[in-house]
Amino acid sequence: MKIIKRSGSEVEFDREKIAVAVTKANESVVPSHRLTPIQIKRIAEDVESAAANMQRSLSVEEIQDMVEDQIMNQRAFAVARSYITYRYKRAMVRKSNTTDEQILSLIECNNEEVKQENSNKNPTVNSVQRDYMAGEVSKDITKRILLPSDIVAAHEDGRIHFHDADYFAQRMHNCDLVNLEDMLQNGTVISETLIEKPHTFSTACNIATQIIAQVASCQYGGQSISLAHLAPFVELSRQRFRKEVREELSLLPGTFSEEQVNAIAEKRVREEINRGVQTIQYQVVTLMTTNGQAPFVTVFMYLGEAKNEQEKADLALIIEETLRQRYKGVKNEKGVWVTPAFPKLIYVLEEDNIHEDSKYYYLTKLAAKCTAKRMVPDYISEKIMLQNKIDKNGDGQCYTCMGCRSFLTPYVDAEGKPKYYGRFNQGVVTVNLVDIGLSAEGDMDRFWQIFDERMDLCHRALQCRHERLTGTLSDAAPILWQHGALLRLKKGEVIDEYLHGGYSTLSLGYAGLWECVYSLNGRKLTEPEGEELGLEIMRKLNEYTAKWKKEENIDYSLYGTPLESTTYKFAKCLQKRFGIVKGVTDRSYITNSYHVHVTEEIDAFEKLALEAKFQALSPGGAISYVEVPDMQNNLEAVLSVMRFIYDNIMYAELNTKSDYCMECGYDGEIGVESIEGKLTWVCPNCGNTDQKRMNVARRTCGYIGTQYWNQGRTQEIKERVLHL
Secondary structure: OEEEOOOOEEEEOOHHHHHHHHHHHHHOOOHHHOOOHHHHHHHHHHHHHHHHHOOOOEEHHHHHHHHHHHHHHOOOHHHHHHHHHHHHHHHHHHHOOOOHHHHHHHHOOOEHHHHOOOOOOOOOOHHHHHHHHHHHHHHHHHHHHHOOHHHHHHHHOOOEEEOOHHHHOOOOOOOEEOOHHHHHHHOEEEOOEEEOOOOOHHHHHHHHHHHHHHHHOOOOOOEEEEHHHOOHHHHHHHHHHHHHHHHHHHOOOOOOOHHHHHHHHHHHHHHHHHHHHHHHHHHHHHOOOOOOOOOOEEEEEOHHHOOOHHHHHHHHHHHHHHHHHHHHOEEOOOOOEEOOOOOEEEEEEOOOOOOOOOOOHHHHHHHHHHHHHHOOOEEEEHHHHHHHOEOOOOOEOOOOOEOOOEOOOOOEOOOOOEOOOOOEEEEEEEEEHHHHHHHHOOOHHHHHHHHHHHHHHHHHHHHHHHHHHOOOEHHHOHHHHOOOOOOOOOOOOEOHHHHOOOOOEEEEEEEOHHHHHHHHHOOOOOOHHHHHHHHHHHHHHHHHHHHHHHHHOOEEEEEEOOOOOHHHHHHHHHHHHHOOOOOOOOOOOOOEOOOOOOOOOOOHHHHHHHHHHHHOOOOOEOOEEEEOOOOOOOHHHHHHHHHHHHHHOOEEEEEOOEEEEOOOOOOOOOEEEEEOOEEEEEOOOOOOOOHHHEEEEEEOOOOEEOOOOOHHHHHHHHOOOOOO
């Protein structure tokens, strides 16, 4: 059995250390109030037993809480006071410098929590360590200086989560939609170098990857680009190739028709599209940003964005090549084709591609084939999105999310035109709904009272995010604010105007709706009473964001938080505060956003239909998924799910598996087993447990993760049931 030290490093549990600590406290009190040696031994044994029953690695703080409880159970109150006093004094000493141990454990690569904090970061790499070290300093400053103490306390005990505190000290925002069209058509500046409008598709793709890397280094969340912004450059390449072919053929005897010229030129266009798409795929996978990871980038594929029929046909060529290359994958160090984490792909289902007689149905079939093998693309239904996203002109809009699920709210500019590219999200604060539910102890009046208190807490925390960005100079990130990725401000200008009026959003996140409802009425979201209460809570959350927006002219929006490492943190905090509550805190994770619990037996179509109701009430961001087996030989089933998505839900994905063991070459599903109380990935063919010697790709929370997960998220992955 392991425990996690305050530095984050993981060590073996040692019962004797408990006995020694209790003995020291025991010796500090008068003999008449002391414990007997047998009682001390029993305390140590009971703590060991309780820790083992938790079936995860506990923190030192959790172990010490258990020790306190056991001393109190022995009614040795003087010893308990002595033990608590000692803990308090040690805490005061540690508080004088809160970062040293964390940073040292990062450098030595023995910080278990950081190792599994982000499933797309490798903590042994110097650039990642540098980012984490800077993050520890930022978190320290944020907690001690920048945030009010009650918000810090709420974050620490898991009532809320103040996201990305490791970047808060800097004036950085969360995620955005890159205005690639503006940057390519009107030029941009990268590292003080003027980049003019490209004249070929391949050059446009190369510039796009450089823009992606620069943007990723200036913010901390996801970003999205649209292939439609690259499509016009296909025609530029086509005209260039036609000219070249005519010149080349003029040197040969005989005459050549325009049809022959065009056929040769078109072949070269296809080859150039192949090279350009390959540039995007391989550069995104191999680029390392300043925060030590590949850019969290999403590529949007929407035929409806094309400005004319020729551009739509060219966009279809780009989409086709993107899907073909993603289906193929990328080679790992063994030269085996595996599933890459990035870029994330989103394919829009629309009238031009959803029906068997649709002009571009062949793309949809290719998308289904790619999903079955590589887990992407994910799917947006144009039909449902046009119903859900209505702007102030009364028009429905279809557009991409910023990264994995964060959606901007509909916005119309001063000219009355809808605008999405060039906009951004200021940041996220998430409320732990489960904590509210358990705190209410089944009393609905008490629930709504606590709910109101937590909303006030989240509101003030979100205001801190907004105020931190207020006054930011465009010089802080020229690629974003001065050179077109978001805006084209002058040097020395502040971004304040774009923090108001709906141009950017602030996200109120929520997590654990499933467990919250169950804690209140013992019902699941899949039952009528549970669904009704869940929807009521969602409507109430939206009432608050609407109220704040009206009062402050800041676009607050409700966001279905994609908890990754925080699902484990919240679960541990809930267990500490409320103990083990069956069906609520009896696992090492809580459920993301409004999702049906991963263990719930429900078919894919019923799940999507139910979650569509909740997704419509999560305008700031949400995605639904269905867990499926190997579907490569059953593409019709994949297509049936895609058709259901088109008719019923705005944004959804299919989760498959894609693994490879470098030790034995096994390419089936690699599973999770409990070894010495720790969940471990194990190759079922050769027994390999070395994570460095296997490729495992799983959808974690919108993005695909490939660098493994903490124990809470790993348990969640292990317990997922199939929906198809």
